[in-house]
Amino acid sequence: MDKQIRVAATYMRGGTSKGVFFRLEDLPEAARTAGQSRDDFLLRVIGSPDSYGKQIDGMGGATSSTSKAVIVNKSAKSDHDVDYLFGQVSIDKAFVDWSGNCGNLSAAVGPFALHSGFIPPERIPYNGVVSVRIWQANIGKTLVVEVPIQNGEVQELGDFELDGVTFPAAEIKVDFVRPTGEDEALFPTGNLIDDLEVPGIGTLNATLISAGIPTVFIDAESVGYTGVELQEAINGDIEALSLFETIRAYGALKMGLVSDIEQAKTRQHTPKVAFVSRAKPYQTSCGKQINSKEIDLNVRALSMGKLHHAMMGTAAVAIASAASVPGTLVNLAAGGGERQGITFGHPSGKLAVGAHVTNTDAGWQVEKVSMSRSARIIMEGFVRVPSDIVK
Missing domain, CATH: 3.10.310.10 (Diaminopimelate Epimerase; Chain A, domain 1)
Structure with missing residues (x-):
């Protein structure tokens, strides 16, 4: 009989979304590279495909805002801290969409990078802000996330209120730098309307x-x-x-x-x-x-x-x-x-x-483009999936 394997993971809210966050190095070996094994693993973690539309047997919350996965790794780019990959997991289909970014969860990537040890200790003030420079690998764009630090630790709680989120938290400022590249057209057809x-x-x-x-x-x-x-x-x-x-x-x-x-x-x-x-x-x-x-x-x-x-x-x-x-x-x-x-x-x-x-x-x-979000760790530890999912 197949057993379950456990994989280190963190469940986080970012903005008005939440998802399961992984360090690339913690994934099963077959899921460390893009492909069907990675998709199968994430689908099982989130609980898809679910013909009932509830994701009862996984971490997903049966909405687009809560059926998400994030993979973070030390950046291969010298001028960035981490590479961030986002997967939008379909609820009722065996499909993970890698074609875009999640702007809400982007706010959580900064704190996750700090918690995961991707930011050198000498860059972390006792009180202040750490600018985490993120390469958004899905779309090839730069994000800068300003993470507040209090007493040498990521500040998660605060009085910043975000419509769509019940409880207040610490404010995190997110900059989307050049969200369209120099070789891209802002208006693909060339027309404003x-x-x-x-x-x-x-x-x-x-x-x-x-x-x-x-x-x-x-x-x-x-x-x-x-x-x-x-x-x-x-x-x-x-x-x-x-x-x-x-x-x-x-x-x-x-x-x-x-x-x-x-x-x-x-x-x-x-x-x-x-x-x-x-x-x-x-x-x-x-x-x-x-x-x-x-x-x-x-x-x-x-x-x-x-x-x-x-x-x-x-x-x-x-x-x-x-x-x-x-x-x-x-x-x-x-x-x-x-x-x-x-x-x-x-x-x-x-x-x-x-x-x-x-x-x-x-x-x-x-x-x-700049906006304020907030983020918080909800749970950290391990997710478990059947061992035959990733081979």
Whole structure:
């Protein structure tokens, strides 16, 4: 009879997501390199594929925000501290999507790097901040995470409140440096607004952007919504979910991310699809009232086929970037004009994100996007999986 093996792991919350974190060196040997063995291992850890959609037999929480895995290693780059690899684990399919980053869990990579001994002791002050420079291996981008230190240890508790997270914690500042590379176009089609033809739906105005994570933005009213919807208004409606998935698939095709519509089914994590509206008052999922004067616009985004309970960190990068370029749908929903960031409303509350964009001869470039998150270790020790999973 096969036995279980145990693998060192840490369960962490980062922003409004949580996932299982591993040091590369702690993984079973066959899972230390990319491939089916690694995917099989992570699927079993998280508890997928689960035809019941609950991930009862694993660490996953049966939502896109809680079905995640992170692998961290000392960086191969001399100017970075760690390499960070993110896997979005499908809930009901035997599939791990490595095509993008998780902006929320990015905040937790900094503390994890410190806890794991990847940062030299001489760089850690007794009280202060450690800047952890991270190479995001999925997308080949740099992140800088400012980790607060108190009495020589990572400060996890504090009074910073993040909408979408129940308890306050210590504030962690995250910079997404050049979220689009010099050889990439911020707007893959070259247009600030495209005519997106979607069979069975019609032609929609859309802003297609590649910053943080490829994202398809549409106007809420163009598909019959107000922009202040909460999860139950979308996630319980099979027709609505099908509508947004179709838009997402054709957006992926328009952006050149897939070669045909069928291929979009194998790329669940990217692109994201989001709908925007001008600032409107609404009641959040926890009953808090958001006044239209507190925000610049409303944004709702779907992740892995469901409306997100708050906002994905990488989608927030895309929102701030698009809002800061005059003439995009996001910018127009916010009132137009030049901006250096945005405060937007999402189902759980609001989020402020700063952005520095420049208009160059080669087109619009995003220099940096900044936001505040928080992170906390929930549990550390070992996960166990059947020994025949990784061979």
